[in-house]
Each structure stands twice: as C-alpha cells, then as structure tokens.
Amino acid sequence: MLNRWLPYQVIASRLLMRAGFEPSSGACVFQDQLQDALALLYTSPEVVRELLLRCAAHQFEEGDVQIWWHPPRRGVRVPASDAPLFLPFVTAAYVRATGDTAILQESVPYLRDEPPEEGEQEHCFTPEVSEMIEPLWQHCLRAIDQIRLGEHGFPLLSDGTDAANTESIWLGMFLCEVIRCFLPYADEKSAHRLSERRDELLTTLERHGWDGTWYLRAYDRGSEKIGASSNRECRIDLRPQVWAVFCGLSKERCQLAMESVWQLLYEPDAGLLKLFTPPFEEENRPTFIPGNRENGDQSASAACWAMGAYGRLGQSSHAWELALRLLPVYRGFDRQAADQYRAEPYVMAGDVSAHPSQLGRGGQTWYTASAAWYQFILLEELLGFHKEGSVLYFRPVLPEAWDSIHITYRYYSATYRFHISKTCSAPTLDGEPLTGNRILLQDDGRIHEAGLCPAPFSARL
Numbered sequence: 001m002l003n004r005w006l007p008y009q010v011i012a013s014r015l016l017m018r019a020g021f022e023p024s025s026g027a028c029v030f031q032d033q034l035q036d037a038l039a040l041l042y043t044s045p046e047v048v049r050e051l052l053l054r055c056a057a058h059q060f061e062e063g064d065v066q067i068w069w070h071p072p073r074r075g076v077r078v079p080a081s082d083a084p085l086f087l088p089f090v091t092a093a094y095v096r097a098t099g100d101t102a103i104l105q106e107s108v109p110y111l112r113d114e115p116p117e118e119g120e121q122e123h124c125f126t127p128e129v130s131e132m133i134e135p136l137w138q139h140c141l142r143a144i145d146q147i148r149l150g151e152h153g154f155p156l157l158s159d160g161t162d163a164a165n166t167e168s169i170w171l172g173m174f175l176c177e178v179i180r181c182f183l184p185y186a187d188e189k190s191a192h193r194l195s196e197r198r199d200e201l202l203t204t205l206e207r208h209g210w211d212g213t214w215y216l217r218a219y220d221r222g223s224e225k226i227g228a229s230s231n232r233e234c235r236i237d238l239r240p241q242v243w244a245v246f247c248g249l250s251k252e253r254c255q256l257a258m259e260s261v262w263q264l265l266y267e268p269d270a271g272l273l274k275l276f277t278p279p280f281e282e283e284n285r286p287t288f289i290p291g292n293r294e295n296g297d298q299s300a301s302a303a304c305w306a307m308g309a310y311g312r313l314g315q316s317s318h319a320w321e322l323a324l325r326l327l328p329v330y331r332g333f334d335r336q337a338a339d340q341y342r343a344e345p346y347v348m349a350g351d352v353s354a355h356p357s358q359l360g361r362g363g364q365t366w367y368t369a370s371a372a373w374y375q376f377i378l379l380e381e382l383l384g385f386h387k388e389g390s391v392l393y394f395r396p397v398l399p400e401a402w403d404s405i406h407i408t409y410r411y412y413s414a415t416y417r418f419h420i421s422k423t424c425s426a427p428t429l430d431g432e433p434l435t436g437n438r439i440l441l442q443d444d445g446r447i448h449e450a451g452l453c454p455a456p457f458s459a460r461l
Contacts, residue, residue: 005346020367029067035369041387073111089177109132110130169240173246176198202248215227238276262318272352275298311397326374392439398422411442416439416441419450428451
C-alpha cells in the first residue's frame with residue numbers, strides 16, 4: 001500500500017483526474033490538493049513545490065481562497081476559514097522535509113474580487129488576477145491572519161458541517177499547530193506576534209474547551225456546547241481529541257480524552273472508529289442519515305489522525321491496531337467481510353458506515369484525503385521516518401508481532417537500505433557506528449546499508 005497503491009490513488013484520482021465515483025466534477029479543490037501533497041513529500045518533492053505555488057495563486061487579497069476551481073480560475077469563494085490554513089501547514093512541512101527555503105521567496109499574485117456578502121453561502125465566478133504580488137511566506141501569513149475569533153475566543157467556522165458563525169475548538173487546535181510549524185519561516189516581527197497569538201489560544205482552549213473528560217467540538221451561535229457530555233447528540237467528537245495531542249495541550253487531559261475515544265468511538269468488532277457519537281437526528285443538522293458520512297460514520301482521515309495521536313502518547317498498541325484496521329485489504333480477508341464492505345480492497349475509502357443496517361460498508365473510495373494522511377502519518381508517526389533537509393531521523397516503533405522491517409529509500413542518486421530489527425544492539429551505517437538513529441543523507445550514487453534499532457513499543461514516537 002505504501003509503495004504503490006496509496007501514491008497511485010493520490011496521483012491518479014486526486015491530482016490528475018480530480019474525480020472518483022463521488023465527486024466527479026474534475027475541479028481543483030484547494031485543501032484537497034494540499035493534503036494530497038503530504039503523501040509526496042519524500043518521493044516527489046518537485047510536485048509538492050508546484051502544488052504549493054499553484055494553490056497560493058488562488059488566494060484572495062483578504063487571505064481567504066477559492067475553495068474549488070476549474071482551470072484557469074472559474075470557481076467558488078465561500079466564507080470557510082479552515083481551508084486557507086493548509087497552505088502554511090503544508091508549506092512548513094515541505095520546507096522542513098526538503099530544506100528548500102527558496103520557495104518562501106517565490107512571488108505569487110493574489111486574486112481580486114468583492115468578498116462574499118454577509119450570509120452568502122457561495123459565490124461562483126471568474127475573479128481577476130490582482131496586481132498585488134507577494135512572496136509565498138506572506139501568502140501563508142495572510143492565510144493565518146484571515147481567521148476571525150468568536151466571543152469565546154475560538155475561530156469562527158462555516159464549513160458545511162457546522163452552522164455559520166460556529167466557534168470551532170478543533171479548528172483552534174489546528175491553528176495552534178499551523179502556527180507552531182510555520183514560526184521558523186516567518187519574519188521576526190510576525191513570528192513574535194504569532195507566538196503570542198498561539199499562547200493565548202492554547203490558554204483559551206484549556207480554559208473554555210475542556211468538558212471534564214474530553215474536549216468540546218464547538219460552541220454554536222447560541223453559545224450552546226457541541227460535543228459535550230451533557231448533549232443528547234454528538235456527546236464526543238474525535239477531531240478535537242486528536243488535535244489536542246498534536247497541538248500540545250495538557251498531556252494528562254489528552255490521555256484522558258483519548259481513553260474516552262477508545263471507549264466510546266471505537267467499535268472493535270466492526271473495526272471502525274466513529275467520527276462522533278451519537279449521530280445527529282435533528283432536521284437542522286447535516287443532511288446525511290445517522291451513522292453515514294459526516295454524521296457519525298468513520299471518517300478515514302480523522303481515524304488516521306487518531307492513529308498518529310495514539311502514537312504520540314506512547315499508546316502504540318492502539319496506534320498499530322488502527323493502522324492495520326484502516327488498511328482496505330483488512331475489509332476483504334474473506335467473502336463475508338467483502339460482502340459487508342462492498343468497496344475496493346486496494347484503495348482507501350473516505351468513510352465507513354456506522355449505521356446498523358450498513359455497518360462496515362465503505363463509501364467515497366478513490367477520491368479521499370485519507371490516502372495521503374495514511375501515508376504521511378504512518379511514515380512519520382509510526383515508522384518514525386522524519387526528514388529535515390538532508391538529515392534523516394529514523395526510529396520506528398514496531399508492532400509487538402513484528403521482529404523486523406526493511407525499507408529502501410532513494411535519495412536522489414543514492415539508495416539507502418534500512419534494516420530495523422528488535423535484535424539490533426547498536427545502530428550502524430555502512431558498518432560504522434551511528435550516534436542515535438540520525439543519518440546525514442548523501443547524494444553520492446552509492447548503495448548504503450543501515451542497521452537501526454526500533455524504539456521501545458510503549459515509547460512516544
């Protein structure tokens with residue numbers, strides 16, 4: 001899956017065809033294109049570079065973006081505040097992994113048009129190219145600065161799943177992580193301002209986002225809590241629990257929240273992790289029936305995040321159980337499983353139904369960000385494959401049943417063969433001892449042999 005099918009799914013369905021069985025429009029989707037880039041950081045960085053600059057050219061002067069467009073520029077502008085944040089998030093990941101700081105100075109024009117009117121859900125048109133041209137790092141700053149806060153101090157969100165002017169707690173966590181990742185690439189003045197903003201938001205998240213056993217999902221327009229233990233619907237939502245781990249909130253609270261996730265959202269018999277529970281039944285909530293799509297099913301992207309969050313907390317057994325259960329081939333081990341799943345066993349499905357009559361049925365295959373997220377999180381969080389320019393940090397946590405793994409990585413003209421074994425006593429590279437599992441990669445046309453030691457099974461990845 002990691003070597004062939006996941007990259008193929010990303011490239012064929014998401015980047016080239018930009019369609020699947022659903023949707024089938026062929027449009028470029030801003031945050032989809034950027035999320036997909038994460039799968040190609042180590043194998044096709046030149047593709048990621050081009051995607052970053054292309055997406056930046058579909059940002060408006062105010063910092064918001066075209067949510068989707070048909071080339072060259074006909075598309076939709078909606079008041080969604082989460083999509084622009086993927087520009088600084090993926091830019092920071094690209095620069096960290098490749099060392100290509102020159103991209104930050106690449107000049108990119110903005111788009112120009114009147115912002116959506118108050119209450120306007122979407123606006124489809126062909127905008128003008130603005131005369132305003134700025135380097136990529138300033139595009140990233142504008143993406144961060146376009147976030148508006150509500151009365152509780154959390155980002156306002158209108159993304160189709162929450163009502164307009166909902167204060168999103170998980171988005172506040174994502175914003176904190178975006179700022180942390182982008183800080184090294186901002187100018188000194190902006191970095192100081194962003195750092196203060198992040199500190200204030202982290203304090204607000206702990207003060208007003210904690211519900212006693214897990215983190216809330218949001219506050220709606222009437223200041224009612226969503227994702228609270230007192231709610232009849234959506235008592236606990238997966239997304240704020242996992243992003244609390246990633247953005248660095250209280251480890252004790254994160255441990256408690258992720259224990260609640262395992263107890264309340266994970267269904268081991270069905271092999272799925274629900275997005276939230278119980279699903280919404282009210283007429284004014286999402287249009288999907290309970291247990292399907294964004295209404296309490298398994299969102300594969302969110303399940304991938306949970307896989308990484310458990311790894312971060314040192315709960316490797318949970319992390320690897322999710323990793324193996326998320327593999328589509330798991331759904332086709334026998335005829336009964338295949339009849340229940342009813343989807344391809346070789347590509348990721350965007351969602352798996354939790355509705356009793358359709359339990360375990362796959363949906364939205366091919367066109368889903370989960371293929372990229374699975375590739376990215378499994379490599380970086382579980383296998384511990386973390387590259388910073390020409391330096392590779394590699395210390396995987398192996399499942400208890402695995403004694404060893406072998407990975408081949410091509411670095412320009414060089415080939416590195418990694419042999420990770422639980423019998424390893426000391427790491428080596430080409431027969432010479434290594435300090436830790438840190439490797440300085442060389443573009444020298446040679447084949448290098450490395451013997452590495454895995455981290456303890458319960459270690460933080």
